[in-house]
Amino acid sequence: MNPKTYKKLIAKQLNQDFKSAVEIVEIPISKPDASELLIQNKFAGVNGGFDTLLCRGEVPYVNLMPPFDLGVEAVGEVIAMGENVKDFQIGDAAITTARGGGYREYQLIDANLALKVRQATPELLTLMPTGVSALVALEQLGEMKSNEVVLVTAAAGGTGHIAVQLAKLAGNHVIGTCSSEAKAKLLRELGCDRIINYRTENLNQVLKQEYPNGINLIFESVGKDVFDTCVENLAVRGRLVVVGFISEYANNLEQIIQLRIYHQLFWKAASVRGFLMPHYKEYMVEAGDRLLNLFYTDKVKVAIDPTEFKGIESIPAAVEYLLSGQNCGKVVVRF
Ligand SMILES: NC(=O)c1ccc[n+]([C@@H]2O[C@H](COP(=O)([O-])OP(=O)(O)OC[C@H]3O[C@@H](n4cnc5c(N)ncnc54)[C@H](OP(=O)(O)O)[C@@H]3O)[C@@H](O)[C@H]2O)c1
Numbered sequence: 001m002n003p004k005t006y007k008k009l010i011a012k013q014l015n016q017d018f019k020s021a022v023e024i025v026e027i028p029i030s031k032p033d034a035s036e037l038l039i040q041n042k043f044a045g046v047n048g049g050f051d052t053l054l055c056r057g058e059v060p061y062v063n064l065m066p067p068f069d070l071g072v073e074a075v076g077e078v079i080a081m082g083e084n085v086k087d088f089q090i091g092d093a094a095i096t097t098a099r100g101g102g103y104r105e106y107q108l109i110d111a112n113l114a115l116k117v118r119q120a121t122p123e124l125l126t127l128m129p130t131g132v133s134a135l136v137a138l139e140q141l142g143e144m145k146s147n148e149v150v151l152v153t154a155a156a157g158g159t160g161h162i163a164v165q166l167a168k169l170a171g172n173h174v175i176g177t178c179s180s181e182a183k184a185k186l187l188r189e190l191g192c193d194r195i196i197n198y199r200t201e202n203l204n205q206v207l208k209q210e211y212p213n214g215i216n217l218i219f220e221s222v223g224k225d226v227f228d229t230c231v232e233n234l235a236v237r238g239r240l241v242v243v244g245f246i247s248e249y250a251n252n253l254e255q256i257i258q259l260r261i262y263h264q265l266f267w268k269a270a271s272v273r274g275f276l277m278p279h280y281k282e283y284m285v286e287a288g289d290r291l292l293n294l295f296y297t298d299k300v301k302v303a304i305d306p307t308e309f310k311g312i313e314s315i316p317a318a319v320e321y322l323l324s325g326q327n328c329g330k331v332v333v334r335f
Contacts, residue, residue: 004028007312008104011066014057018048019316021055022070029106034082037111039094041076044102045125045158046315046331048322049249061278062099071102071315073128075120076335085111093120097129103315105335115288118296126302126330127291129277129284131162133243135291136283137275138166138219141241146171148216149235151207153226155192156183156303158330159243162291163219164192165300175215177203177226183328186303198226207233214238214268223247224254231261234270242274250323303329310334 005026015021032038051070053059078092088094094114101107117124138144150167154160155176167174168191176192178184184195196206203226207215214235220227223245230240248254265271277284294300305327309318315333322331 006105009070009312009315011055011064011068011070013066014055016056018052018055018319021066022316024312030108032080032082032085032108034084035110035112036082036108037078037085037088037094037114038080039074039076039096039107039109039114040079041074041102041105041107041335042120043075043122043125043335044071044315044333045073045130046309046318046322046333047072047130048319048331049244049246051319052249052323061276069100069104071104072099073097073125073130074102074104074107075117075122075124076107077120078114079106081111087111088114088116093117095124095128103312103333105312117292122304122330122332122334123295123302124292125332126158126162126304127295127300128288130158130330131291131300131302132284132287133275133277134159134163134219135166135287136277136280137241137243138163138170138217139287140280140283141273141275142217142219142239144170144172144217147173149173149175149211149214150217150219151175151177151215151230151233152192152219153177153222153230154246155195156186156328157221158305158327159221160219161186161190161303161329162300164190167217167219168192169294169299172217175207175211177222179325180328186328190301204229204232217241219243221246231264231270231272234264234268236268236270238268238270240270240272242272246323246325305329305331307331308334 012023075095150172152163156178175194176187218230218240221244224247
């Protein structure tokens with residue numbers, strides 16, 4: 001029997017705590033308009049940092065007021081479509097990256113915003129938009145070259161493990177930070193040259209001792225003292241890309257007193273640049289095609305965290321799990 005309703009997760013109020021901000025609602029499944037697809041989501045990617053900041057009202061470029069839908073990337077199956085849709089058929093697998101389209105069992109979306117893929121597998125969620133973000137950040141902001149030293153923080157995470165491989169494919173020496181032996185093992189398998197488990201080694205000491213000329217390109221998503229250490233260890237003409245600051249997402253922002261950052265950058269002609277994927281939309285299609293091709297030709301491998309999260313009800317736990325820092329690879333929810 002065809003279901004008439006479906007569940008989705010919405011933010012019902014702004015709250016510091018993701019769990020207290022959200023609720024599950026059940027709504028009717030609508031028919032697609034002429035140019036729309038109705039997709040049954042099979043898997044959604046979890047972006048715990050972004051989700052938490054959204055529910056706090058701390059994502060200035062969107063500035064949403066509750067109630068609003070949550071989740072971004074999802075992969076699923078087309079189950080109905082409007083009469084003007086030409087490029088899809090019922091049963092096709094499709095990936096979508098629309099804000100609000102992820103944490104729901106079904107979604108209606110303009111067919112132009114969905115991408116047909118071979119199969120609705122969770123692996124694709126590491127590529128779109130996460131891996132695409134890594135690619136665009138490294139190339140457009142990091143001005144990635146070959147034969148340089150590249151440091152990736154949170155290297156075994158959803159975004160980081162793709163960044164590590166892209167920096168290796170470009171012909172660089174790649175350092176990756178992580179917090180456990182299981183994550184170090186993944187990074188070894190992905191070809192990372194120097195793995196720093198920051199629970200057993202001191203990041204600053206290792207960088208100073210083993211890389212006295214500094215680091216040319218840093219893909220930084222942790223923040224706080226990790227960010228400070230990274231800035232301190234930039235090479236002459238080094239580039240640090242701020243991809244995120246996950247260590248501050250779950251806590252109040254830290255106020256610090258130190259010299260202004262230009263004292264660190266000026267004498268090395270180094271730079272720090274903020275990256276936010278939505279401000280680099282024009283690169284998404286080409287980067288996505290290239291990344292999919294790297295994946296289908298086995299040049300980029302993807303890691304899905306093995307912890308199982310099933311159903312809309314499991315999303316708050318998945319967000320909490322990601323923010324606890326335990327995950328190895330991309331966190332996904334299965335519907
Ligand atoms: N700018 C953009 O457009 C964009 C796009 C996508 C993602 N991002 C950012 O990229 C980063 C990674 O996102 P993701 O979704 O792929 O997550 P993730 O890397 O899969 O998971 C987060 C990882 O961060 C590490 N971490 C280090 N210190 C932490 C702390 N104090 N608390 C929690 N985690 C800590 C943990 O690994 P270890 O402890 O092993 O380091 C953890 O596994 C986030 O900062 C996110 O906001 C930005």
